[in-house]
Amino acid sequence: MTTPTPSSPSGPSRLDPEPTPRRDFLGLASLWAAASTMLFAAIGMMRLPKAAVLSSPSKKYLVQLPDSLAPGEAFEPPGRAVVLFRDEDGVYAMSKVCTHLGCLIKKNGDGFDCPCHGSRFGIDGSVVKGPAPQPLAWHKVTRVGEAYMVDEGVAVPTGAKEQA
Amino acid sequence: MSDSPIKTSQSALGRFWRNLAGAPRAVWRAAFRSGAPTTDRTRSQFVFNNIFLHIHAVRTHRWSLRWTTTMGLGIAAAAAFLITVVTGILLMFYYKPYPEAAYDSVKDIHFVVPTGRFIRNLHRWAANVMVVTVILHMARAFYTAAYRRPREFNWLIGLGLFAVTLGLSFTGYLLPWDQLAYWAITIGANIAQSPREVTDALGITAYFDPGGFQRQLLLGSDVVGEEALIRFYLLHVMILPLALSTLLAVHIWRVRKDGGLTRPADADRRLGPPPGDVYPVFTDAPMKTYHLAAVVRGRSPAVGKGPENTVPSMPHLFYAELAALMVTVLVCLALAITWHAPLKEIANPDVPENPAKAPWYFLGLQELVSYSAFMGGVGLPAIVLLGLGLIPFLDREQEGTGEWFGGPGGKGLVARSAIFGLAVVLLVETVAIGFGWIREWYPEAPQLLITLLNPGTLIAAAYALYSMWLVHRYDSVRSGAMGLFTCFLCGFIVLTIIGTYFRGPNWTFYWSMADWPKH
Structure with missing residues (x-):
């Protein structure tokens, strides 16, 4: 607050605006130092919970299909959320994870049912019924000798099959 | 307590033993200084000294x-x-x-x-x-x-x-x-x-x-x-x-x-008037x-x-x-x-529970989620929380403060809103359970349409429109809020009951557990 004051020949008037006292400067400095420290600490702490490396299991693995696997018959390797088929055109792998809320689908007739919210998928993974927003994902399959390498990390378009 | 040492007839050793014997009582008094809450004053101290x-x-x-x-x-x-x-x-x-x-x-x-x-x-x-x-x-x-x-x-x-x-x-x-x-x-x-x-x-x-x-x-x-x-x-x-x-x-x-x-x-x-034994401060x-x-x-x-x-x-x-x-x-x-x-x-x-059910208070949401994951799980809850948070800033009225169902319309409005709320949720659920939803009718329908237009959003929209009508009809924001709150409460209860008792394997509707598919 500045008040117009008559200039006095005998030094500054006590009504003149005071220069910022040292005490105020120190107070403001500590306030801003604390505020910026809190801000950067908060940013740093928010950085921590998002892991740089995820502790997920490997997404690439080999699958040995049984010779007796008939066309249209599903092969579900245990411990993996994937289903494989072999027909005249080749071998293909589909994710068993429902695109709705992540439950595992189950083969039922000529399609798949999701037990959690009743989504139904066709044999090629297309959505037939229910709340699933996306068709089932197809994974890349590569022939390695007699076996097949499934890579869950690489998506391929529906209908892309690996020559048997 | 005086600053100067007190001259007593007892020796220091005697005082020591006396203080030791009195220590438990002294500790108690040091912790609770106001004594038994018997008078107006000590009753006040009982609260503000704690x-x-x-x-x-x-x-x-x-x-x-x-x-x-x-x-x-x-x-x-x-x-x-x-x-x-x-x-x-x-x-x-x-x-x-x-x-x-x-x-x-x-x-x-x-x-x-x-x-x-x-x-x-x-x-x-x-x-x-x-x-x-x-x-x-x-x-x-x-x-x-x-x-x-x-x-x-x-x-x-x-x-x-x-x-x-x-x-x-x-x-x-x-x-x-x-x-x-x-x-x-x-x-x-x-x-x-x-x-x-x-x-x-x-x-x-x-x-x-x-x-x-x-x-x-x-x-x-x-x-x-x-x-x-x-x-x-x-x-x-x-x-x-x-x-x-x-x-x-x-x-x-x-x-x-x-x-x-x-x-x-x-x-x-x-x-x-206050009872006779109440001692007024003022x-x-x-x-x-x-x-x-x-x-x-x-x-x-x-x-x-x-x-x-x-x-x-x-x-x-x-x-x-x-x-x-x-x-x-x-x-x-x-x-x-x-x-x-x-x-x-x-x-x-490897094997999901079938049916896999959340805790009961989330089953109403799970019912909505079974139509659209985003709307049921994130969209509608966010809208409801936002609406609840806005209520005190939209309703700036005076009438009925502190009264049960206070405000224009009162109990009657709440009862009618409950009937409306139940009717809407039961009707929409009946249609969805009996006849399926958009995906079953038009498999090619875009997902955004289903996200925007599903039983959850329909119910919420019907409630919102009804509430706006109440605001207009009673010329009061409070009336609209009461109607909306009642409707949502009814919707929550009905959806929770359906999710808890009437959904079986694959989230299919069953009147009773006895109708679940048998092995």
């Missing part, structure tokens, strides 16, 4: 002590929280937050640890009682228009407490690491991811993926595994209880700072030589209207609260003795 009790006012208005004012619901919720804290700490003696070990430790608690099963039952039931009482407490605050000025902020704190309460229940659900836990959390984590339903439909997930971020933050991994378990454990035993305790302290403190509980403007007249002819001056917030000058209708909080309020606490303990004990907390088979990531 850091825990002085979260309440020294005196309480008689209206606040009426049974119908609160029905003790807030205290019951706090009491249930207290029970979960005590039992939760006891369970932590044995619980090990690591997959498999977690399941074994809960099994040990259930079958081996002395009183373990009972403590776990109590923990589980107190958590359920807490959810119920928090919802009822919110309904009480709403229907008595207790959110109005100057209590808007406390209403927001209350919403925060509601959210944290649900968060605590949800995080606790994973800890046993059984099938129930594993698949409920899988669903929950994917609900956190469900904004992808929209970003996928718009084709922008590669650039902007809040859903994937949320899921990863929650699980610390791509899958529900050890990282997810330790995160849920941390949230459940540390972060959320601290958040809840802090908010709870502010919540109760604000009740005092906002002038006690809401009461009607004419509460004093309706209560009549009187027309004070027997004191000084005056108490206070800056009083309110709409009218408080001159000459001293708080004659208040009574000392000790014992009137505290005994009532103690009674509410004991009733809550009794209810939790009865439930814990009657029903065991469930423990299913150990989590198996």
